[in-house]
Amino acid sequence: MTATTRIRRLRWWLTTAFAATSAIGLVSLTLFAVHNDDSAWRAATDDDLSVQTALVISVIGFSDPSRHDIGDLVHGFDASCPQVTVFSRAGAQLAATRAAGIHCPTVRKADLRAVAAAAIKDGDAEANGQTEDGHHVRLRAEAFPGLDGDEPVGTVVAAADTTTDEAQHRRFAFLLSAGCALLVLLSAPIGHLLSGRATRPALTALQQQEAFLAEAAHDLRTPAASLRTLAEIALHQDGQDRDAALRRSVRLATRMGDLLDALLTRARLEAGVAQVCREPLRLDQLVETVVDDTPADGHRITVRAEETVVVGDPELLQRAVANLLGNALTHGHTQGEPADVEITVTADGTVTVDDAGPGIPPGQAKSLFERFHSRSGSSGLGLSIAAWVAHAHGGSLTVVPSARGGCRFLLSVPVREQKRP
Structure with a gap:
């Protein structure tokens, strides 16, 4: 394998390394941003739901769920849509907030009872659910104590329609993924361009060196051959012919020395070794x-x-x-x-x-x-x-x-x- 081939392979290796590194970095940043956005809007939704459940619990106070006035308390409380629902410890629906005179999508009863049961065990719980018409909702349930203040006697379940938030999140994830894919595709030609600029001086120097040595060898070959011929002639001649051959040999040797000196000077100048x-x-x-x-x-x-x-x-x-x-x-x-x-x-x-x-x-x-x-x-x-x-x-x-x-x-x-x- 020639040195030129090795340099060209090095360029492709650098291109691949740059593209792979860029791809890993961009994909990692994309995944982090998408996950962070998902966590952020879910946390904001959960905070809003927590405010709603806390307000309803503050209205109920430490009421006995078996009392009929708890329904009146909750029915008179205006809340966002979907409604906030109150369940007993056994899972029976006791009341629901008023939805400001508008029609609210109804959350599936199974999803409401499941998150309410989880809150009875843990004190509060979050879950994802659906409405009867297929919309996605985020559910939060919080248990409230009875008159004795020890065991929870019921739960308040708040719901938020997340269809719009999820659509925005999917749009954000798509745009970010598309941008990431575009940058990954661009990183390959950019890396190839940068690696070419990085290896070009070495490749140029190598090509100049090869051309320089080839042309120098061509220039030295003729006087070297002539010098050998004159030396062989001098070995078989006597007198004036031998002296003439030796004089010509000296001139050729001087010429070769001058040539080598010129080659060295030129090489040092081009390599920057000889400073002005x-x-x-x-x-x-x-x-x-x-x-x-x-x-x-x-x-x-x-x-x-x-x-x-x-x-x-x-x-x-x-x-x-x-x-x-x-x-x-x-x-x-x-x-x-x-x-x-x-x-x-x-x-x-x-x-x-x-x-x-x-x-x-x-x-x-x-x-x-x-x-x-x-x-x-x-x-x-x-x-x-x-x-x-x-x-x-x-x-x-x-x-x-x-x-x-x-x-x-x-x-x-x-x-x-x-x-x-």
């Missing part, structure tokens, strides 16, 4: 140092520099200037003739490298700064590193045709601001 140091430095002196350290090998290098102070990283700027100079010495001349390179440093922080070579091929000016864009068998890294250094300093690297017939590279970096007196 910003300090004041003399750009003209830096360019002169690079020219002095570069073997001329018969080429002519002319430097015209003004005193220029810029803010930048000396090591990276040296690398960029050296790459531009090396590119001019390699490609900025006709085959078999020495290069004639002119370097100019101006006070605005611009380094201009002019050569008298064949110039820029049509339509290839922008691609010169792409990584591994090679001319005449070079590594294709030098100009891309120089462009990265320029951009890292807030500057730029451009190329235009030179008046001398070749290329003119312009490397610009910010100059140090002069302090005002």
Whole structure:
């Protein structure tokens, strides 16, 4: 299994984990909210029923249920609909409240007697019941004592129609469940999007690394094969032929070292390992140092520099200037003739490298700064590193045709601001 496949599987695993976690959380919150709403409206209904039973019991007082005036007391009490009913200890209905002159649905007698019997045992009780026409009701029964104040002699049963409350609760539960289901369905694509954003840097870095290593291996394969061939030739030759093979081997080894150095620099820059140091430095002196350290090998290098102070990283700027100079010495001349390179440093922080070579091929000016864009068998890294250094300093690297017939590279970096007196 490749690393790319593992990263993609990781993305799907993260998507599944995010969706599952979101679903568990949303479903749990939905169930809690639905249960809490159900408990809340039932508790409110029970409180209202408790008030009704308490009021009726306060009207009855400690009356003897066998007395005929208890009916008169209860009948004269206005209550909500359904009616509040009074039962004896034996379960016989003694009286019921008046329902304010309106027709009330009748609660089933069996449900009333069942909750009344439960209240005789426990002192009070709640239960669910139905009316004769099928409406749901909530029942609460409360026992009341007799004249001796010890044993309950009867119960008061209050009822409340819960059809509307239950319908509202079902509507609330449906809307909440539908919203939960919608959010659960949305969590999967959202999780996939987030996991993609999380794994994209790793996948991009891996793809860049694979492409980088493949192209670097391709660039190193040719000089490595040539170096081996020259070494084998040197083993079987004597005299001048052997010396020539060894000299060519040294040049190839130097070229491979430069290539590896360029690869390492580019990799460190892209990985962010190499940090851009910003300090004041003399750009003209830096360019002169690079020219002095570069073997001329018969080429002519002319430097015209003004005193220029810029803010930048000396090591990276040296690398960029050296790459531009090396590119001019390699490609900025006709085959078999020495290069004639002119370097100019101006006070605005611009380094201009002019050569008298064949110039820029049509339509290839922008691609010169792409990584591994090679001319005449070079590594294709030098100009891309120089462009990265320029951009890292807030500057730029451009190329235009030179008046001398070749290329003119312009490397610009910010100059140090002069302090005002």
